[in-house]
Amino acid sequence: MVVMESDLQKALRILHQSLFSDDIVRLHLYMAGTGAIGRKLLEMIERQKEYLAERKISLEICGLINSRKMIVGDKALSGSQIEQFLFDHAEKAGLGEFVDAAVRQNLENSVFVDVTAADEPVGLYHSLLSNSIAIVAANKRANTQGIDLYNSLQAAARRSSTPFHYETNVGAGLPVIGVLRSLMASGDSIIRIDAVLSGTMNYLLSEYTGNQTFTDLVRYAERNHYTEPDPRDDLSGMDVARKCLILARECGWPLELEEIRLEPLMTPEAALAPDKASFYRELEGIDIEIHHRFERATAKEKRLRYVARVECGTASVSVMEVDEQHPFYGLRGTENCISLTTKYYQQYPMVIKGPGAGVDVTSAGVLADIVRIAEGLKR
Numbered sequence: 510m511v512v513m514e515s516d517l518q519k520a521l522r523i524l525h526q527s528l529f530s531d532d533i534v535r536l537h538l539y540m541a542g543t544g545a546i547g548r549k550l551l552e553m554i555e556r557q558k559e560y561l562a563e564r565k566i567s568l569e570i571c572g573l574i575n576s577r578k579m580i581v582g583d584k585a586l587s588g589s590q591i592e593q594f595l596f597d598h599a600e601k602a603g604l605g606e607f608v609d610a611a612v613r614q615n616l617e618n619s620v621f622v623d624v625t626a627a628d629e630p631v632g633l634y635h636s637l638l639s640n641s642i643a644i645v646a647a648n649k650r651a652n653t654q655g656i657d658l659y660n661s662l663q664a665a666a667r668r669s670s671t672p673f674h675y676e677t678n679v680g681a682g683l684p685v686i687g688v689l690r691s692l693m694a695s696g697d698s699i700i701r702i703d704a705v706l707s708g709t710m711n712y713l714l715s716e717y718t719g720n721q722t723f724t725d726l727v728r729y730a731e732r733n734h735y736t737e738p739d740p741r742d743d744l745s746g747m748d749v750a751r752k753c754l755i756l757a758r759e760c761g762w763p764l765e766l767e768e769i770r771l772e773p774l775m776t777p778e779a780a781l782a783p784d785k786a787s788f789y790r791e792l793e794g795i796d797i798e799i800h801h802r803f804e805r806a807t808a809k810e811k812r813l814r815y816v817a818r819v820e821c822g823t824a825s826v827s828v829m830e831v832d833e834q835h836p837f838y839g840l841r842g843t844e845n846c847i848s849l850t851t852k853y854y855q856q857y858p859m860v861i862k863g864p865g866a867g868v869d870v871t872s873a874g875v876l877a878d879i880v881r882i883a884e885g886l887k888r
């Protein structure tokens with residue numbers, strides 16, 4: 510066997526581990542993002558230490574970066590170094606430098622964990638994969654840009670046999686992407702996916718009773734933090750369209766975001782309004798239409814849902830009427846629901862349902878992706 514000189518240390522460590530070690534699989538984590546998900550993930554990794562140790566898995570944090578600062582240890586960071594980083598000042602941040610340091614350290618089983626919502630880390634994914642650094646991303650950016658990037662990252666991961674996991678991109682902690690992949694690996698084929706993927710849109714449509722205007726309901730939801738700080742980020746439907754795009758691509762349909770037929774839940778004038786007050790004034794332009802649609806659906810004993818549909822290489826996101834038999838009929842509040850109609854699940858589609866956002870479930874989903882890498886390395 511020939512080993513490049515630059516990989517000699519790493520090869521020796523792996524050899525030593527396989528000959529003399531206690532069979533513990535050690536992952537070296539370099540984490541970008543210390544916001545809501547990043548902090549909760551650090552907490553969960555600490556809390557699960559013992560449980561994972563019993564399963565011969567050790568997760569070691571070797572680097573942390575956010576938009577302001579970074580720290581990379583020459584070995585695993587201690588609990589107090591992590592605390593200090595979170596609450597104190599550290600080196601100035603530079604994502605390129607951060608990744609260079611991870612590559613230079615060349616530790617076995619390195620994993621880059623992207624819990625940012627930024628484009629910048631995505632530009633480094635190719636370099637990470639080609640250096641055999643696995644990626645676990647809650648960040649959707651890589652999978653929702655052009656199809657060429659999506660395809661080339663999938664190919665790079667396959668070529669280098671390096672994991673690239675992003676289960677939390679759709680449905681947060683709900684198992685969706687893994688299930689799709691398992692179905693396809695077993696020879697099943699996807700006929701149609703229907704999915705309620707926005708807790709906020711589901712909240713708005715399931716709480717609408719016609720007793721108050723849609724605009725007033727959005728105002729109430731914003732005041733109670735059920736929407737993004739700018740409700741347009743929900744009402745545009747773009748977040749649902751991005752998740753829908755990922756589902757389509759996972760099914761093997763090479764769509765671009767612009768090819769998704771998207772029905773926003775606001776008027777074009779509201780989308781362009783320069784400030785909050787004029788946004789709400791313009792949003793009133795959709796009140797009558799929503800009311801009519803609600804009445805039409807109610808008259809047929811149906812309910813309105815905001816549904817992403819992927820079928821035969823096409824995708825759409827729109828308001829749909831669903832009847833009592835439909836799995837979306839009983840959805841309440843901020844639930845997500847994904848219904849998979851496949852060759853094997855044709856008469857009774859497979860239904861996955863639960864909270865589709867939230868710090869706990871999302872961080873747990875990211876941790877599950879990380880642990881999956883460790884499980885895959887066990888002999």
Ligand SMILES: NC(=O)c1ccc[n+]([C@@H]2O[C@H](COP(=O)([O-])OP(=O)(O)OC[C@H]3O[C@@H](n4cnc5c(N)ncnc54)[C@H](OP(=O)(O)O)[C@@H]3O)[C@@H](O)[C@H]2O)c1
Nearest residue numbers: 542543544545546575576577624625626627629647648867
């Ligand atoms: N929250 C949820 O329920 C949920 C559900 C599903 C998926 N997700 C996804 O999870 C990801 C993280 O969400 P979050 O709620 O934790 O977001 P967040 O609280 O806004 O945190 C984002 C973190 O990314 C850091 N960051 C931003 N740009 C960066 C850059 N260029 N380089 C390095 N770090 C950078 C920020 O740094 P600063 O600390 O310096 O600002 C912050 O620490 C997002 O992609 C989101 O879509 C979240």
